[in-house]
Amino acid sequence: MAGLARVLGSGAMTNSISDIEKAHVLLVTGSNTTETHPVLAAAIKRAVKHRGAKLIVVDPRRIKLTRFAHIWLRQNPGTDTAWINCLLHVIINEDMLDQEFVDNRTRGLDRLREHVSRYTPEYAAGITGIPPEKLVQTARMYARAPAAAILYTMGITQHTSGTGNVMALADLAMLCGNLGIPGGGVNPLRGQNNVQGACDMGALPDVYSGYQKVAVPENRDKMARAWNVKSLPHKPGLKLTGMLAGSGEDAVKALYVIGENPVLSDPDVQHTRQALQNLEFLVVQDIFLTETASMADVVLPACSFAEKDGTFTNTERRVQRVRQAIDPLGESRPDWIIIRDLGSRFGHPMPYRSSQDIMQEIASVTPSYAGIDYLRLEKKGLQWPCTHQEHPGTPILHSREFASGRAEFQCVDYTPPAEKIDADYPLWLTTGRSLYHYHTGSMTRKVRGLNTLERECCLEISPQDAQEAGLNDQDRVSVRSRRGEISTRVRISPAAVPGTVFIPFHFAEAAANVLTNPALDPVAGVPEYKVCAVYIERKQETG
Amino acid sequence: MNSGNTMQINGQNLPFQEGMTILDVARLHNIFIPTMCHLPGAPPTGACRLCVVEVQGARNLAAACVTPAQRDMQINTESPRVVNSRRLTLQLLLAVGEHDCLLCPSSGQCVLQDLAYRYQVNPKRFAPRTVMHRTEAVNPFILRDFSKCVLCGRCVQACCDIQVNDAISHAYRGIKSKIAAAGDRPLKESDCVFCGECMQACPVGSIIPVESRQSPRIWETHKVKTTCGYCGVGCQMYLHHRDGVLYRVEGDIQSPPNYGSLCVKGRFGFRFVNSSSRLQTPLVRENGSLRPAGWQEALDRVHERLDSIRQSHGPDALGILASARTTNEDSYVAQKFARAVLGTNNIDHCARL
Numbered sequence: 091m092a093g094l095a096r097v098l099g100s101g102a103m104t105n106s107i108s109d110i111e112k113a114h115v116l117l118v119t120g121s122n123t124t125e126t127h128p129v130l131a132a133a134i135k136r137a138v139k140h141r142g143a144k145l146i147v148v149d150p151r152r153i154k155l156t157r158f159a160h161i162w163l164r165q166n167p168g169t170d171t172a173w174i175n176c177l178l179h180v181i182i183n184e185d186m187l188d189q190e191f192v193d194n195r196t197r198g199l200d201r202l203r204e205h206v207s208r209y210t211p212e213y214a215a216g217i218t219g220i221p222p223e224k225l226v227q228t229a230r231m232y233a234r235a236p237a238a239a240i241l242y243t244m245g246i247t248q249h250t251s252g253t254g255n256v257m258a259l260a261d262l263a264m265l266c267g268n269l270g271i272p273g274g275g276v277n278p279l280r281g282q283n284n285v286q287g288a289c290d291m292g293a294l295p296d297v298y299s300g301y302q303k304v305a306v307p308e309n310r311d312k313m314a315r316a317w318n319v320k321s322l323p324h325k326p327g328l329k330l331t332g333m334l335a336g337s338g339e340d341a342v343k344a345l346y347v348i349g350e351n352p353v354l355s356d357p358d359v360q361h362t363r364q365a366l367q368n369l370e371f372l373v374v375q376d377i378f379l380t381e382t383a384s385m386a387d388v389v390l391p392a393c394s395f396a397e398k399d400g401t402f403t404n405t406e407r408r409v410q411r412v413r414q415a416i417d418p419l420g421e422s423r424p425d426w427i428i429i430r431d432l433g434s435r436f437g438h439p440m441p442y443r444s445s446q447d448i449m450q451e452i453a454s455v456t457p458s459y460a461g462i463d464y465l466r467l468e469k470k471g472l473q474w475p476c477t478h479q480e481h482p483g484t485p486i487l488h489s490r491e492f493a494s495g496r497a498e499f500q501c502v503d504y505t506p507p508a509e510k511i512d513a514d515y516p517l518w519l520t521t522g523r524s525l526y527h528y529h530t531g532s533m534t535r536k537v538r539g540l541n542t543l544e545r546e547c548c549l550e551i552s553p554q555d556a557q558e559a560g561l562n563d564q565d566r567v568s569v570r571s572r573r574g575e576i577s578t579r580v581r582i583s584p585a586a587v588p589g590t591v592f593i594p595f596h597f598a599e600a601a602a603n604v605l606t607n608p609a610l611d612p613v614a615g616v617p618e619y620k621v622c623a624v625y626i627e628r629k630q631e632t633g
Numbered sequence: 634m635n636s637g638n639t640m641q642i643n644g645q646n647l648p649f650q651e652g653m654t655i656l657d658v659a660r661l662h663n664i665f666i667p668t669m670c671h672l673p674g675a676p677p678t679g680a681c682r683l684c685v686v687e688v689q690g691a692r693n694l695a696a697a698c699v700t701p702a703q704r705d706m707q708i709n710t711e712s713p714r715v716v717n718s719r720r721l722t723l724q725l726l727l728a729v730g731e732h733d734c735l736l737c738p739s740s741g742q743c744v745l746q747d748l749a750y751r752y753q754v755n756p757k758r759f760a761p762r763t764v765m766h767r768t769e770a771v772n773p774f775i776l777r778d779f780s781k782c783v784l785c786g787r788c789v790q791a792c793c794d795i796q797v798n799d800a801i802s803h804a805y806r807g808i809k810s811k812i813a814a815a816g817d818r819p820l821k822e823s824d825c826v827f828c829g830e831c832m833q834a835c836p837v838g839s840i841i842p843v844e845s846r847q848s849p850r851i852w853e854t855h856k857v858k859t860t861c862g863y864c865g866v867g868c869q870m871y872l873h874h875r876d877g878v879l880y881r882v883e884g885d886i887q888s889p890p891n892y893g894s895l896c897v898k899g900r901f902g903f904r905f906v907n908s909s910s911r912l913q914t915p916l917v918r919e920n921g922s923l924r925p926a927g928w929q930e931a932l933d934r935v936h937e938r939l940d941s942i943r944q945s946h947g948p949d950a951l952g953i954l955a956s957a958r959t960t961n962e963d964s965y966v967a968q969k970f971a972r973a974v975l976g977t978n979n980i981d982h983c984a985r986l
Binding site: 106107108124126127128129130132135136139140158279280281282283284285286287288290291292293294295296298299304313314317318319322323325326327329330333343344345346347348349350352355356370371373376377378379383384386387388389390392394395396397398399400401402403404405406408409410411412413414415416417419420421422423424425426428429430431432433435436438440442445448449451452469470471525526528532533534536537538539540542543 | 772773774794795796797821826827828843855857858859860861862863864865866867868869872874877878879888889890891894895896897898899901902903904905906907908910911912913914915916917918923928931932933934935936938939940942946948949950951952953954955956957958959960961962963964965966967968969970971972973974975976977978979980981982983
């Protein structure tokens with residue numbers, strides 16, 4: 091989300107989910123929405139079916155949404171900046187930009203014009219593999235819509251060029267005046283239930299809650315007063331990928347992992363395991379004995395969402411209540427109670443009696459949550475910024491101005507992915523989720539019915555590639571990358587396009603992240619999960 | 634309501650806006666009109682005829698769900714003519730299949746049962762027709778009992794108009810009529826993605842959770858509204874539970890962002906909560922393996938070890954990975970713990986993964 095924050099001053103979905111059905115054009119890229127966000131995907135499909143919206147899908151896989159799409163662009167993996175810059179080029183060239191919006195609310199059009207001048211449809215086609223005329227057609231469809239929304243997910247961000255991809259999309263929306271209006275926007279769909287909230291709450295190395303930077307002395311003073319401590323550390327901390335970097339002087343010696351399973355979710359599994367083994371002390375707090383928890387020195391049993399009170403913040407910035415239905419299982423406890431009780435042992439009591447007490451403190455130190463309390467959340471939640479008790483919440487960001495005043499065009503250049511296919515590793519591998527499982531599967535794989543519908547990991551491959559490799563459906567194969575090897579079954583599927591295979595990352599026994607490339611986006615620290623090069627070989631069936 | 638349009642329902646003068654149906658106006662003002670086939674969010678079909686009302690001056694009864702409200706209309710929602718028509722309709726519906734509330738898992742949440750009771754209908758007026766289609770229970774989640782289907786078509790609308798999965802539709806004619814997946818195959822061989830929207834839309838006991846015959850009925854469970862714990866959409870839903878066990882999840886039709894819709898994970902993926910492999914006590918490592926321990930011992934151990942590493946290597950030798958799954962309150966307390974208690978900004982979570 092670093093890219094969006096850089097341009098617009100805020101890294102969240104600019105519009106609301108209900109806006110999807112108000113858009114004239116929807117541009118969906120790097121998001122297999124029907125499987126990762128099925129209920130939101132229904133809104134996209136309804137917009138097309140009932141409201142006559144035009145759908146543009148840009149994705150290397152023949153995902154289900156392509157059935158509803160008016161245009162499907164199939165880019166080569168890792169070439170997003172090139173097609174986006176080409177759309178910018180065509181829109182400027184054919185004078186389809188929103189002059190009034192550009193004049194009043196943006197800066198740097200001349201630089202952008204200059205910058206994208208070489209991204210002609212022919213030039214971009216050479217990089218992306220998308221026919222030039224389709225790029226022109228797409229640019230026209232997007233630019234001519236009264237309101238067009240961009241929706242994207244990890245297919246855009248999980249690249250070494252992820253931040254650049256997002257900034258280029260923001261340039262596109264700005265150029266056509268698609269910000270601050272109903273049915274428009276640049277909308278990252280967040281993958282996990284409270285990833286937005288975890289960011290909002292300052293579970294990040296450089297900011298307190300509400301994105302207040304730790305490097306700013308006034309913020310440190312304010313938080314130190316609120317938390318009743320003399321001073322707070324001023325040096326921004328390490329990102330997750332840095333904390334798991336392993337050895338060396340700066341490496342962390344002890345890690346306290348709460349509700350995460352980095353052994354499966356992080357790139358290059360061997361490396362992550364090694365980093366965890368190098369620690370002097372590992373605590374894991376979770377609801378199951380995950381692959382990571384089983385390596386811990388101490389395991390603390392937490393409650394599931396059904397056993398506690400609190401709030402989640404969804405992808406459209408809506409803060410909503412979580413309510414306790416049943417008593418905690420066994421001896422398990424809500425996370426905040428465990429952390430509070432640890433605090434007392436360190437001589438820092440946090441006298442919260444309920445999650446509501448915590449929300450009161452959050453509201454008192456976080457400007458964008460200042461107007462939020464449990465009573466007000468009762469009916470429909472509230473979308474931040476919600477800055478005081480009478481504030482109705484904010485369904486659409488940037489409707490009058492950007493946090494930074496005028497937004498600057500970013501002018502991003504195309505950089506190729508960190509790894510390329512070659513004779514040894516001739517196929518692109520991309521990873522993601524499937525409908526019936528979630529993340530590292532620690533929850534969904536405990537549900538018998540979901541396992542029945544999707545029992546094991548399957549590598550999705552196109553009929554052409556399968557034929558070339560001499561593979562039949564359900565064959566067992568070994569998949570090798572420069573980092574490791576896994577064994578999985580093959581599913582020959584028309585959803586795959588030739589040259590690219592897909593593996594979901596839910597399955598410990600065939601962990602896709604043994605293969606993936608830990609090369610990082612330099613700004614956001616996101617690994618390049620969506621592109622690496624692999625070799626596939628048929629295995630003899632044993633037993 | 635500043636357009637100045639008013640109409641009369643049961644003698645009450647009521648304002649309305651252009652484009653509303655009689656049913657919309659009645660519901661807005663809390664006036665009861667029964668419906669069976671009407672599904673909010675989908676175009677009305679006017680199929681079941683239960684929402685008929687008497688419009689003064691009109692020869693026939695009008696279906697409230699499809700008849701536009703008009704200025705100075707005078708409506709009676711429960712006139713003897715209306716009630717007689719509804720009784721007849723209900724008797725005909727009751728003759729379509731086998732409606733035995735004693736054995737039905739949907740008893741207590743059934744529109745047909747409620748309306749038969751409200752209008753005190755004799756269920757035996759017409760001989761029930763033979764059930765033509767066998768129950769389908771070959772997938773892990775959804776059971777389709779065609780002996781209870783009244784062919785209202787709500788499930789088809791839920792599938793095709795709300796979720797737009799286009800997996801089921803009306804099939805065959807006359808007494809063979811059936812709601813079927815493509816080619817009348819089982820759901821699992823169709824485009825069905827098991828979102829269960831059809832199940833929630835079913836007004837009777839025809840589409841039910843596979844396990845519902847082993848689960849308590851609706852009045853035996855409590856329900857609590859909460860937010861789904863899977864993806865970032867944040868669907869609002871009710872958890873139905875009894876004695877510490879979750880039995881059923883239902884989308885909340887009143888609330889954004891989902892207005893009742895859920896996906897297969899949200900609706901059916903809740904069994905992990907009561908899974909026997911849940912961690913039930915703290916564990917500490919001893920001689921290389923993990924053994925159960927009390928909270929006191931486990932937390933003391935965590936405190937001791939973190940504190941001693943901090944003493945010898947400084948606070949930045951410690952790190953916390955918070956979670957994108959836990960609540961805002963949990964995350965806030967975690968970062969406060971890192972910064973104010975441990976003294977490090979080494980806190981992150983897997984937002985990027």
